[in-house]
Amino acid sequence: MVGLATVFGAGGGTSSYEEVEHVDLMMLWGSNARAAHPIYFHHVLKGIHKGMRLIVVDPRRTESAEWGDLWLGLDVGTDIALSNTMAREIIVNDLHHRAFIELATTDFDDYVASVMDWTLERGAEVTGIPADVIREVAHAYAKADRAMICWTLGITEHHNAADNVLALINLGLLTGHVGTYGSGLNPLRGQNNVQGGGDMGAIPHHLTGFQEVENDVVRARFEQEWGSKINPKKGWHLSQMFEAMEEGELTALYVIGENPAASEADNQRTHKLLANLDILIVQDIFLTHTAEMADVVLPAANSAFESEGTVTNSERRVQRVRPALQPPGNARDDIWIIAQLAARLGHDWGDPSAHDVWEEVRRLSPMHAGMAWERLEELGGIQWPCPDDEHPGTTFLHGRLWSEDPAEQGRKAPFSVVLYEPPVDELDEDYPFRLTTGRRLDSYNTGVQTGEYTSPLRREETLDMSPEDAERLRLREGERVRVLSRRGEVVAPVRLALGLRPGLLFMTLHFPDQVDVNNLTIDAWDPKSGTAEFKATAVRVEKLEEPAVASGGGGGE
Amino acid sequence: MSQAVPLDRPRRLLDLEIDGRTTRAPEGATILDACRAEGVDTPTMCYAGNLTPVNACRVCMVEVEGSRVLVPACSRPVEDGMKVQTDTERVRHSRKLVMEFLASSVDTSLASTDWLRWMGEYGADPSRYGAAMEPMETGERDERWAGHHHDPDPTIAETVAQPVKVDNELYVRDYERCVLCYKCVEACGVDAQNTFAIAVAGRGFDARISTEFAVPLDESACVYCGNCIGVCPTGALMFKSEHDMRAEETWDEDAQTVTNTICPYCGVGCELEVHVQDNEIVKVSSPEDHSVTSGHLCIKGRFGFSYVQSRRGRDDRRPR
Numbered sequence: 001m002v003g004l005a006t007v008f009g010a011g012g013g014t015s016s017y018e019e020v021e022h023v024d025l026m027m028l029w030g031s032n033a034r035a036a037h038p039i040y041f042h043h044v045l046k047g048i049h050k051g052m053r054l055i056v057v058d059p060r061r062t063e064s065a066e067w068g069d070l071w072l073g074l075d076v077g078t079d080i081a082l083s084n085t086m087a088r089e090i091i092v093n094d095l096h097h098r099a100f101i102e103l104a105t106t107d108f109d110d111y112v113a114s115v116m117d118w119t120l121e122r123g124a125e126v127t128g129i130p131a132d133v134i135r136e137v138a139h140a141y142a143k144a145d146r147a148m149i150c151w152t153l154g155i156t157e158h159h160n161a162a163d164n165v166l167a168l169i170n171l172g173l174l175t176g177h178v179g180t181y182g183s184g185l186n187p188l189r190g191q192n193n194v195q196g197g198g199d200m201g202a203i204p205h206h207l208t209g210f211q212e213v214e215n216d217v218v219r220a221r222f223e224q225e226w227g228s229k230i231n232p233k234k235g236w237h238l239s240q241m242f243e244a245m246e247e248g249e250l251t252a253l254y255v256i257g258e259n260p261a262a263s264e265a266d267n268q269r270t271h272k273l274l275a276n277l278d279i280l281i282v283q284d285i286f287l288t289h290t291a292e293m294a295d296v297v298l299p300a301a302n303s304a305f306e307s308e309g310t311v312t313n314s315e316r317r318v319q320r321v322r323p324a325l326q327p328p329g330n331a332r333d334d335i336w337i338i339a340q341l342a343a344r345l346g347h348d349w350g351d352p353s354a355h356d357v358w359e360e361v362r363r364l365s366p367m368h369a370g371m372a373w374e375r376l377e378e379l380g381g382i383q384w385p386c387p388d389d390e391h392p393g394t395t396f397l398h399g400r401l402w403s404e405d406p407a408e409q410g411r412k413a414p415f416s417v418v419l420y421e422p423p424v425d426e427l428d429e430d431y432p433f434r435l436t437t438g439r440r441l442d443s444y445n446t447g448v449q450t451g452e453y454t455s456p457l458r459r460e461e462t463l464d465m466s467p468e469d470a471e472r473l474r475l476r477e478g479e480r481v482r483v484l485s486r487r488g489e490v491v492a493p494v495r496l497a498l499g500l501r502p503g504l505l506f507m508t509l510h511f512p513d514q515v516d517v518n519n520l521t522i523d524a525w526d527p528k529s530g531t532a533e534f535k536a537t538a539v540r541v542e543k544l545e546e547p548a549v550a551s552g553g554g555g556g557e
Numbered sequence: 558m559s560q561a562v563p564l565d566r567p568r569r570l571l572d573l574e575i576d577g578r579t580t581r582a583p584e585g586a587t588i589l590d591a592c593r594a595e596g597v598d599t600p601t602m603c604y605a606g607n608l609t610p611v612n613a614c615r616v617c618m619v620e621v622e623g624s625r626v627l628v629p630a631c632s633r634p635v636e637d638g639m640k641v642q643t644d645t646e647r648v649r650h651s652r653k654l655v656m657e658f659l660a661s662s663v664d665t666s667l668a669s670t671d672w673l674r675w676m677g678e679y680g681a682d683p684s685r686y687g688a689a690m691e692p693m694e695t696g697e698r699d700e701r702w703a704g705h706h707h708d709p710d711p712t713i714a715e716t717v718a719q720p721v722k723v724d725n726e727l728y729v730r731d732y733e734r735c736v737l738c739y740k741c742v743e744a745c746g747v748d749a750q751n752t753f754a755i756a757v758a759g760r761g762f763d764a765r766i767s768t769e770f771a772v773p774l775d776e777s778a779c780v781y782c783g784n785c786i787g788v789c790p791t792g793a794l795m796f797k798s799e800h801d802m803r804a805e806e807t808w809d810e811d812a813q814t815v816t817n818t819i820c821p822y823c824g825v826g827c828e829l830e831v832h833v834q835d836n837e838i839v840k841v842s843s844p845e846d847h848s849v850t851s852g853h854l855c856i857k858g859r860f861g862f863s864y865v866q867s868r869r870g871r872d873d874r875r876p877r
Contacts, residue, residue, distance in 0.1 A: 312826075456726070
């Protein structure tokens with residue numbers, strides 16, 4: 001979200017799902033959408049059946065990669081090296097979009113200078129992708145009539161997440177693949193309403209609608225509406241909050257619908273920090289690991305099935321959520337709980353409905369102003385920006401960049417100089433394997449929700465490993481091994497995975513009660529976005545001396 | 558903000574006649590589209606708005622002037638000057654026979670209310686083909702080889718009656734309700750899911766929906782998206798929750814509400830239709846015309862709702 005907002009002023013994916021069906025070339029970069037965003041991938045498949053070329057960039061040969069024309073199995077964390085190498089190849093072959101660069105961008109010369117030493121040979125050496133494949137992809141992307149880059153957590157769960165995103169945006173600017181139908185730059189949001197949370201201002205430096213909290217004019221409008229003073233300084237993002245806990249600056253924490261005790265990298269540290277707080281308040285639908293540590297637990301209604309409200313999806317579509325069920329026991333709607341809390345703190349907000357809150361959003365956020373509650377219902381959701389009641393919503397963003405009228409064009413899009421830095425957790429003789437993490441089709445995050453339904457696809461956590469590595473370490477499928485990182489260790493059974501190259505290991509984060517993978521992960525985080533580097537951990541694998549005695553279920557020998 | 562808005566090729570409006578009335582329909586529309594726009598009630602079974610027409614069921618046949626045979630309305634594009642008859646003796650006779658053949662061999666009692674109404678309107682009487690044969694054993698139909706027919710007994714009606722297949726907690730396959738409309742095959746294939754776990758195996762009356770080599774579902778390519786259930790017109794593919802409640806005679810659609818909301822999992826934003834009875838979710842579907850889903854979901858969206866209900870501390874009806 002940070003990268004897109006920096007360059008374009010709006011932190012949203014540029015394109016609609018429907019456009020995906022009419023794209024000539026798509027680069028799916030650090031995304032296993034087939035498993036993690038299955039219905040988005042339906043649109044991709046329609047595109048493929050109409051002749052779209054799909055190019056998948058992923059260290060793993062995933063289910064998505066199986067649909068690709070090409071799979072670029074780069075080494076974990078070398079995305080910027082690949083992007084910069086592609087950029088140089090495009091520039092030296094004069095395939096960049098000179099007219100668009102001239103018209104709509106700034107800082108091109110600095111960018112050119114920064115990528116010029118990324119020859120194909122160097123790019124191939126750093127990424128592990130053959131030079132002729134990088135060349136082919138660079139040419140194909142630049143020459144395509146309509147080309148899109150889509151990415152997910154493979155790009156953003158790194159210590160340099162924002163730079164990774166900027167590197168992809170650079171390619172879009174370089175080739176003019178932005179601001180037209182069927183071309184664009186799209187992050188696929190991993191969690192329901194990640195987009196909406198950011199849009200509504202649940203990030204440290206923005207108020208609702210990407211309006212800067214440190215801008216006095218903006219803040220004055222909100223203060224007038226709310227009749228209250230707002231802290232003029234931007235807040236902390238998640239990783240900074242944990243640092244502030246460490247420093248003793250943050251002593252009270254109110255957690256709504258998150259489970260940091262299970263989901264954060266390096267969780268021994270996380271546990272210690274949460275335990276040291278003066279007060280921890282958790283509002284959730286479950287008694288999660290985090291809630292078990294809390295001083296006060298506020299039982300909440302489920303946001304998807306028991307509440308009224310809106311969410312915003314990865315194509316910027318604001319959608320109505322409606323209650324289908326009565327919440328159990330004393331569980332109450334989030335809005336009600338927050339209003340009650342305000343009342344206890346001396347502010348009478350009454351008993352606002354979701355519709356009342358939405359009207360406030362429309363008054364304060366110009367990009368939502370035209371989204372009347374009834375229109376959201378009628379149109380099956382509206383894509384922002386939607387500035388007035390007649391506006392149909394915006395199918396793709398940044399068409400303004402192509403305008404020759406400076407007033408209409410607005411701020412030009414800057415190229416960003418991004419330098420390649422390898423993952424923080426370096427490989428060495430003691431920790432020679434790269435462990436990366438991801439999702440399975442039938443499971444979600446820490447499994448709090450998906451653990452409750454009986455999926456015929458579900459299998460326990462495994463350490464996925466290439467057959468070559470397993471042979472070298474003399475490990476058999478199903479054999480339990482110890483996995484050690486510089487921070488902790490876990491024990492898990494080995495599973496042979498043909499989609500992994502030697503040296504690369506894979507685990508999910510779905511089964512923390514069985515195997516707590518976040519014992520291993522590193523909490524190195526991106527200073528710009530606050531995202532932790534879940535995707536790149538250095539580990540070693542040790543054969544257990546004594547085969548663990550099967551306590552039912554396993555075994556077979 | 559100036560935007561280039563993509564426009565499709567302009568489409569001509571074509572003049573045609575339906576049952577003697579002149580009307581117009583855009584180039585590329587089907588006869589069925591034109592009939593529905595004109596309010597001409599046309600029975601269908603294998604047609605769905607989110608799937609490619611396969612012309613399998615032959616219920617929607619109409620007469621077109623100049624055509625030797627009846628044509629399927631669901632797939633035949635309109636042409637300029639076309640003259641269509643939907644209510645001639647020949648059309649009515651054909652539709653009635655097709656309905657009778659389907660309903661004499663297959664249990665269509667859970668098909669749409671429209672289907673049951675059409676059966677009445679066309680005077681279809683499946684019972685006139687004799688008493689139904691005895692149901693087959695589980696798996697018997699799955700093992701038939703093409704060409705290995707037994708001699709028919711003209712006094713009884715051949716059927717596909719067989720026990721329901723219950724092999725997982727998410728959905729059941731009740732193939733005595735299967736009319737071989739191909740919708741599940743299409744939804745599992747190129748029209749939506751592209752998993753290709755099922756296809757039609759066998760020939761003639763032995764044709765049936767099958768996994769590869771008729772392996773059990775959990776050994777097949779199935780990813781349990783349930784998009785086959787979403788399109789099944791006869792209840793042959795059904796949520797296990799619905800199947801169990803029907804068996805217990807607690808399924809009551811009149812007592813159910815359907816609420817549209819958004820899936821709580823990934824950020825794609827799939828619209829869910831949540832079917833609720835007695836404050837419990839009994840099944841989940843998605844609107845066929847929704848721009849995000851086209852009616853299709855994944856395993857989490859369709860089946861992953863139990864977590865909401867597990868907080869209730871009561872689930873007497875269906876212990877997990």
